[in-house]
Amino acid sequence: MQRVTPPLRFSAAQLQDVLGRVYAEVGDEPQAAVLGTRRLTLAFAFSEPELHLTVDGRSGQAVVRVGADAPAPDLTFYLAGENIDRFWRGDLNPLTALAAGQLRIEGPLLTALALAPALPALQARYRDLTAVWRAPPR
Template sequence: MTNDAAQLEQRLVQVFNMVHSSPETDVVLKKRLSVTFLFLPLDVAVRVDGSNGQAASITSGNEAKTAPSDLTFQIAGDIAHAFWQGEVNPVQAMMAGQLSIQGSLVQALALSPSLKVMQEAYRGLVQQG
């Protein structure tokens, strides 16, 4: 794994641990979803499992790749950083083949408020260095 890929994975694990910690406010926990984010060809995978509704379990690497998920977002590695910075429109990325979703589109759309919170947390980590 390259340094960029390792840094992306580390940041996303931090972001997901911050954002997916409260059953009162987190959509993944409320809806009891498991969600995987795959970044190819960077070979980065991070999974958020909120299926118990109480606390999210965050995994990465092979464990995240092989565990079943309700939703899987596959994002082109060359736009990963820009996506998490909020500089990429998800609909345009889908139309350009840079983003694909496996699973229920309705469930994916329900996560859109969380995406903005995750992007804000990611930007904060980037600013911290």
């Protein structure tokens, strides 16, 4: 029997911190550097918690921005509530989530699909960063 991990719930500040570290600490891994290579800017519009976060790769590096100084995105991903954690953990299949309305993407779908090879490295970093919150209390 497979054990189901309950999704984490974040405040907007916690989610911003975690995802900022996900993108800041992936280094030069070829898959994780896809934003810089393609010079793309992604926006993540989250609800529950409310957060609009932009990852700007136009400079050749992924820079996380929150607020009005973010450039217009090439793609925007919409996620809500527990689907945020499930997506970043790798437990939410993006294609199934799109079909079910759990994930919405604004922008060219082919560009979104081109980012798919980068997702496992980002999700692994997310799992590493959030493992401390998932550890059972001693």
